[in-house]
Amino acid sequence: MQHPETYLALHHARAADLHAQAEAHRLANAARPDRDLRSRLGWTLVEVGLRLATPRTTALAH
Template sequence: MHIETQLAQHRVTGLRAQADAHRLSTEAKPPVELRTRVGWTLVELGLRLASAPGPAPAVA
């Protein structure tokens, strides 16, 4: 077997192992509480309001 083929198979095996590990770690996490989700939503809203351009100042 060519070395390139072996390396490709090794990479695929490694990627599958990483995907499985990631899937298992996300399944093991406890569900996010409603309070946490609401809190982060408020933070995101505040950041959007703070970064939104305001009306142009009137020049007298």
């Protein structure tokens, strides 16, 4: 049987690891300020591509 202190030590180690990963991710995102523009441009190109690839279904009914 394991002691509660063992679980607590593992929890603290995992929490420290997650905090370090979050900080590394935050620093990596801060190093790329043009990411937002690239992301918006990329999604705009995807939207345009989908509009071009989708056949028109609206018929002129007069």
